[in-house]
Amino acid sequence: MTFFSFTLLYWFLYFTKLTIKSIGRMFVINDMNSANYGACPECDLLINLAQPIIGDKVHCPRCGFLLAHPRKKSIEHTFSLSIAGLILFFPANLLPMMGIEVMGESTNGVLFSGVMALFNKNMWPVAIIVFLASILFPLVHILLSLLISGHLYFNRSNRYLTCWMRWMQHLDEWVMLEVYMLGIIVACVKLMALAQVEFGWGLYAFIALLIITGMLTSKLDNELFWRRIGQLNKEHNN
Amino acid sequence: MKQGFIRCHDCGNLVKIVDKFSQCPRCDSHLHSRSPYSLQRTAAFLISGILLYIPANVFPIMTVDQFGVGEPHTIMGGIIELIDSNMLPIALLVLVASILVPLFKLIGLSLLLLSVYFRWQINARFWTVMYRIIAFVGRWSMLDIFIISILVDLVNLGGVAQIIAGPAAIAFAAVVILTMFAAKNFDPRLLWDNQQNL
Incomplete structure (x- = not known):
């Protein structure tokens, strides 16, 4: 019960x-210069991140770390x-x-x-x-x-x-x-x-x-x- | 780091290096290109963990007291008794959580430390995955401590039956906590820094 x-x-x-x-505000893209770039926290690879689609999983191409997993x-x-x-x-x-x-x-x-x-x-x-x-x-x-x-x-x-x-x-x-x-x-x-x-x-x-x-x-x-x-x-x- | 950026270790913001002691504009935490004193801290926690692993396995972890007759159990003894009383799956679970996982963590972290210290040319991706497993699996070793806490509380029937925690419980809890700290302080990016041919 x-x-x-x-x-x-x-x-x-x-x-x-x-x-x-x-x-509506959730999907506002950050206006900073380096906003589209990110570094992998486990291997420090510099990555150009596209805005990931909701529900997608983004892995680091070099070490396989789960970078982003945006949820609805x-x-x-x-x-x-x-x-x-x-x-x-x-x-x-x-x-x-x-x-x-x-x-x-x-x-x-x-x-x-x-x-x-x-x-x-x-x-x-x-x-x-x-x-x-x-x-x-x-x-x-x-x-x-x-x-x-x-x-x-x-x-x-x-x-x-x-x-x-x-x-x-x-x-x-x-x-x-x-x-x-x-x-x-x-x-x-x-x-x-x-x-x-x-x-x-x-x-x-x-x-x-x-x-x-x-x-x-x-x-x-x-x-x-x-x-x-x-x-x-x-x-x-x- | 080579490109002149530092990733903030708290909020993941990528910041351009301006001066040596700068702060993250988003979350105000201090910026470090690598975790500070990663190797030293990990080594310190790891060595104390290894030393405490010995008393954790030698001394009794709990004493089952039935009708005034007490028999102390070590971690291994408890598992053997579970196997004897036909509870193989549970015995395997406890075996994995309280003997294999701490051992795997201690050996794995020592290997990671040695490989960074001596700049071994290794498959960095594989070792990073190993680090990730070590960091994930660490908390499950607390299983034995929780079991003891539940059993000590419930089985407290005066003269009939009583379970008393032994000195190994403290040592074992310390091993788990120390190895968790060690894993947290280790910076896997150091593995990648040493590789010449990426």
């Missing part, structure tokens, strides 16, 4: 394009997905994920209780890493993408935009929800032999959050975002 309602919300936001202006309505999708992700974040963290029952005794856990359990057993370095990778970084990543895409969607300029964007790019690698999901699966299989495993609503919310963040990272077009941020800042300074 939860997941269904959030997909509904996502499609609602997708279909109600509040400002038609912003779509990247800003709108990112905005709506990050709202859905932010809402889903709370049930995924607060509702119990799963529990086990052995000989009448039962326990259940949420994301944070795993961190606390490690913390209480003098494993605080591991606890901190798990906390960062599975709770704090996903939250910050969703918040930052919400802020950035919100500003771009409503054409607002902010002097912290570049700073946020940089942080979001660096954080991207440290959001490990999908690894955590695999961890849950393996832990379940291990526990099945010992005890009866029960799943809670938190797990379903977590899976939905995982799908949303996956879609978010695939929809996010860094190149377009930077270009728009550059434009906004230039307009703001003039």
Whole structure:
């Protein structure tokens, strides 16, 4: 039910394009001199980039690096997905994920209780890493993408935009929800032999959050975002 | 770089080199033609990673305590037990994520560093692809750490059964984090700089 309602919300936001202006502005070509040139980040080959068609993949001819993969309505999708992700974040963290029952005794856990359990057993370095990778970084990543895409969607300029964007790019690698999901699966299989495993609503919310963040990272077009941020800042300074 | 342009490493903007310490006009970050001290930083993270890989495999990673009788497991021991209890796919998954991937990363990054340092004439495209795989696969090694966090939390039934994390967990987490930093600091463009016949 939860997941269904959030997909509904996502499609609602997708279909109600509040400002038609912003779509037109997405295809504005940068007016800088070197705009059509780019360098491959992995082999530094200087490339004359044509404006790629939406949905196309552009690879570096020398090393094969994926240079650009522009997506349809990247800003709108990112905005709506990050709202859905932010809402889903709370049930995924607060509702119990799963529990086990052995000989009448039962326990259940949420994301944070795993961190606390490690913390209480003098494993605080591991606890901190798990906390960062599975709770704090996903939250910050969703918040930052919400802020950035919100500003771009409503054409607002902010002097912290570049700073946020940089942080979001660096954080991207440290959001490990999908690894955590695999961890849950393996832990379940291990526990099945010992005890009866029960799943809670938190797990379903977590899976939905995982799908949303996956879609978010695939929809996010860094190149377009930077270009728009550059434009906004230039307009703001003039 | 030869043509007098620098690619901003944060926003990908191509900027003409004006003076030595210039900033990107779009995102204000400092411009470097190559990641600064790439080799030194990668080597530092990599060596600490290699050293910590030994305690991560020697010491027990968790202790399964049933009815007061505890048996400590190393990473390998846990996999062998999974195979014994007929869970081969899961055992393979854990084997790949927590033994093969860190090993592959450590060896691969050392080879990349050596090839840049000694200016080996190599197939740069192939090695760049290898770097890309190393950088992508790194985060999946965190699997074992997450499994421990879930198990320690759930299996906490007082006297009946209890799982306690061992000292190898810290070492293993450190290996994963350090190799991720090492991969992030390595600049694959250095591979291409050394090639004479492109």
